[in-house]
């Protein structure tokens with residue numbers, strides 16, 4: 001389909017759909033969500049000329065996956081975001097089935113996007129091109145076209161370039177599937193972003209002491225944190241274990257040291273980034289003040305997503321809140337970006353036996369709970385959190401089957417910080433050792449009720465609207 005037809009359809013959808021979508025009571029007050037249609041991966045997260053830019057995988061035409069566009073928001077403060085002109089719409093043969101995920105860099109002062117042109121053929125096969133687009137004076141993007149064809153030795157699943165600058169070279173990590181159907185991450189180098197040289201596979205199924213570990217790795221990201229190199233990636237095809245890998249696809253990281261010459265990346269074990277029901281395809285950027293920020297998609301491919309009630313209002317999915325990353329004892333710690341504290345209203349503090357606690361309005365709120373005693377929390381509708389002294393369990397009913405399902409964390413609980421926003425909840429455990437992110441659809445206003453016969457301390461803030 002030519003760009004003009006697709007664009008006209010997209011415009012019609014936005015014009016007719018944005019009012020009902022904006023009126024949906026489940027629409028977040030302080031998280032990013034699509035005006036209409038489906039949002040998935042965060043793309044091109046960057047601070048450029050002092051302003052944050054966040055692009056996103058977007059199908060404006062339906063609440064379904066399809067030929068993806070790149071939407072574009074920008075913000076001075078990570079709180080108030082404005083829509084920028086549409087960045088990319090699939091219009092060319094090299095991206096006929098979508099402008100898929102990728103990243104952004106500042107090249108000679110110009111905001112430059114590197115993304116995957118996804119191409120599917122009638123016989124079910126596919127190929128992929130890594131493509132470049134540069135920002136023009138109107139704030140839109142001019143497509144330069146493909147800068148890398150499918151590398152030899154890989155299937156058509158090669159995508160999601162993340163590019164960074166190191167020692168006066170450009171480097172790229174790419175998600176890939178080899179011809180034996182194993183997921184890999186490739187490292188490439190370039191002098192000018194236009195021609196790329198493959199250095200090798202830095203990680204993947206069957207590499208670096210890892211056994212079989214998935215048939216495809218999506219959305220890699222590589223960055224330096226506390227004198228280590230961290231590789232984020234999303235392996236597909238890991239079998240579920242009792243307390244791990246419970247979502248359809250996983251999102252996690254390896255910590256190691258990357259040799260940029262030899263593409264050697266000895267690394268430790270895979271750790272999941274988030275243990276909730278909805279989290280995938282995160283991307284990070286480094287801020288001007290040196291922080292590493294992460295935003296993820298609060299969704300999962302191929303879950304019970306299309307049973308979410310917002311579909312009836314013409315939109316689906318949100319981003320997570322922006323999170324600050326640090327590395328402590330080889331593990332990533334995630335904390336809500338400090339800017340979010342500006343959304344807090346007056347603090348209310350309460351101390352006593354859990355079951356004596358008042359009922360709290362958590363429609364848009366932040367709640368801290370301090371205790372190491374067993375207790376349970378009901379967030380309204382069908383979402384509950386239970387701490388039994390060893391396991392923390394988040395339980396809800398699967399929207400497709402109606403059956404209860406659980407996500408779990410095991411450890412010594414001291415502190416919880418729960419951030420809610422009308423239809424989502426992000427639970428930061430022990431100051432961000434682990435996080436559980438989930439969408440949920442409570443009766444509004446959402447209420448938090450506590451149970452338990454031991455002492456807790458609770459702090460509550462309402463959070464203001466900002467998007």
Ligand code: FRU
Pocket residue numbers: 040041057068100101116159160218219280281301
């Ligand atoms: C991850 C992903 C990426 C791809 C994009 C398409 O969610 O499948 O691998 O580029 O979404 O929207």
